[in-house]
Amino acid sequence: MARGTVRFWAAARAAAGTHETPYDAETLGAVLAALRTAHGPELARVLGHCSFLVDGRRVGADFRLPEGAEIEVLPPFAGG
Numbered sequence: 001m002a003r004g005t006v007r008f009w010a011a012a013r014a015a016a017g018t019h020e021t022p023y024d025a026e027t028l029g030a031v032l033a034a035l036r037t038a039h040g041p042e043l044a045r046v047l048g049h050c051s052f053l054v055d056g057r058r059v060g061a062d063f064r065l066p067e068g069a070e071i072e073v074l075p076p077f078a079g080g
Contacts, residue, residue: 015043029061
């Protein structure tokens, strides 16, 4: 298991009710599943439209997280 931080931006921050939260998971997909459970349906809806960066690199749900990684949750900005 890797530990790190999830940072939320814009609509994701509003839906999560926080600007960041810690995680303890092996993959981005596991982190996203835990976030949906912990923060409810509004964040789950927003996550469906987001891009995810791990340490500045865009990745998919199967990405294996390194220890100490920072995940950024980026909803579409300015309609895009």
